[in-house]
Amino acid sequence: MSNPDSFINEVTEELRRDRMVGYLRRYGWIAVLAVLLIVGGAAWNEWRKASERASAQAFGDAVLTALENDASADRIQALSQIDATGPQQGVLALLSAGELFESDRAAALAALRTASEDTALTDSYRQLAALKYVIAGGSEIPLAERESLLAGLGQPGQPFRPLALEQTALLQLEQGNTERSIEILTDLLSQSDVSDALRRRATQLIIALGGDPAAN
Template sequence: MSNPDSFFNEVTEELRRDRMIGYLRKYGWIAVLAVLLIVGGTGWNEWRKATDRANAEAFGDAVLAALENNEPSERVSALAQIDTTGAQAGLIQLLSAGELMETDRAAALAALAAASEDTALPDAYRQLAALKRVIAGGSDIPLAEREALLAGLSQPGQPLRPMALEQTALLQLEQGNPETAIEIMTDLLSQSDVTDTLRRRVTQLVVALGGDVASR
């Protein structure tokens, strides 16, 4: 006769096998779906990266082609025809404003003002547009408005703070306050995030105004 224990073990193992097959039939699609999602997700990420890279290259080529036109009006027209998404729109606005400055200063300043107030653009582009408007607009923009714009741009932590402080000093000179201008610029020279070009420019101006930069 067969060993009862051996027979019992065989029956138990068979039942386990049947149960596992039943689980696989009932839930196996979940494992297959998980594998497909992992493989598909990896493929999707690679496709998205390749698409983003191709779109960026196409945008860059279109901008370069637009800027190769001979006349500013032609460059502006060509830039306006480029399809943009997200931050690209801000770059087109800034480039167009720069081109318009040669032929229609009022339109250029209006374009910079629009870009600086466009909440759909990245903050860095908005700040750059505001600073360019202050620099390009000069006395065409009311003094109080320029002071307010520069006050915001020159707050600690702002990316364009050094250049905004330089313009703030120049604004003080415009108002006949050289001592205040020197104070602003010497403080600017003590900061670590000042580029070499800006440092040389500010140093020369401080010296020309009779300020002391020996310890800076």
């Protein structure tokens, strides 16, 4: 390679280095910021997970401590003093309602109804509260209200559908609609997401009503 060519190459490389240094000076902060964001984001995510675990453990410990009280009134008082947010409020509402049944049935039903309508809670907690409200309230709750709640809970895909269908069958039986009750129970037995205990109850009731459990 001739000297002129060598000189030109050296100048070209020097220009490239100068240009690269210029780019780094001008835009290098972007790369640094990106690295900081990645590292900071990962650290924040780990902190959030650890914080959530600690919060859940603290909530569980507080609930267990509250339930260790001997008297129902003391348990209710202790539960009411636990700080809770989101789904945890649903857990406390259901636990408190269970305790209230021993001393104040009306208050327990009111607590369940309130929980079933609380949009701050997850659907599963609201539906569980509604189902417990219907089962515990029985004839104390207007027939139309029970029918409306069970119709929603018994829709396909709902988490407590089998139990809601069982209650719907009992509601039909309460109104003297024996054949309709048998139809609902027979349909219930044909579904795959039915627990063994519920399947036994449905079978026994069909037989008691004069139906044939194998007719599904």
